[in-house]
Amino acid sequence: MQKKVMLIGSSTCGKTTLSQRINGMKIEYQKTQTIGVINNIIDTPGEYLENRQLYKGIIVTAADSDLIMFLQDATDERFRFSPGQSRFFSVPVIGVVSKTDIATPEQIKDAVELLELAGCEKVFLTSAVTGEGVRELLDYIENTDFEEE
Numbered sequence: 001m002q003k004k005v006m007l008i009g010s011s012t013c014g015k016t017t018l019s020q021r022i023n024g025m026k027i028e029y030q031k032t033q034t035i036g037v038i039n040n041i042i043d044t045p046g047e048y049l050e051n052r053q054l055y056k057g058i059i060v061t062a063a064d065s066d067l068i069m070f071l072q073d074a075t076d077e078r079f080r081f082s083p084g085q086s087r088f089f090s091v092p093v094i095g096v097v098s099k100t101d102i103a104t105p106e107q108i109k110d111a112v113e114l115l116e117l118a119g120c121e122k123v124f125l126t127s128a129v130t131g132e133g134v135r136e137l138l139d140y141i142e143n144t145d146f147e148e149e
Contacts, residue, residue, distance in 0.1 A: 011046030086119030
């Protein structure tokens with residue numbers, strides 16, 4: 001994957017796990033303390049989304065990205081993205097529903113609707129643990145020219 005992709009989501013929503021899965025790394029829990037880069041994936045701490053005073057860190061970092069991914073844990077009843085929040089960014093924003101392997105169909109449906117409300121152009125259903133939906137997500141990223149959108 002050559003494009004720079006930035007992951008944004010609440011703490012424990014699966015950003016680092018998805019990054020590890022995409023990069024073929026061993027999946028192990030790691031609390032992200034600061035913005036980090038693994039190959040072309042920019043992993044942000046959940047606190048950057050959860051604390052509105054830290055939004056500027058997300059927006060500044062997004063300037064180096066080709067694509068933003070909003071991650072929503074399907075099992076989390078908290079939703080941290082604002083309606084239309086994708087408009088903060090000058091690059092395309094897609095949604096990723098994580099932890100679909102342990103969520104109910106209703107939880108998944110709700111997460112998709114909330115990501116669409118936040119302005120995500122497309123939403124993918126994934127489980128970084130089982131790998132479900134990750135190939136489809138990667139195919140989309142690799143085969144889409146975001147500069148022309």
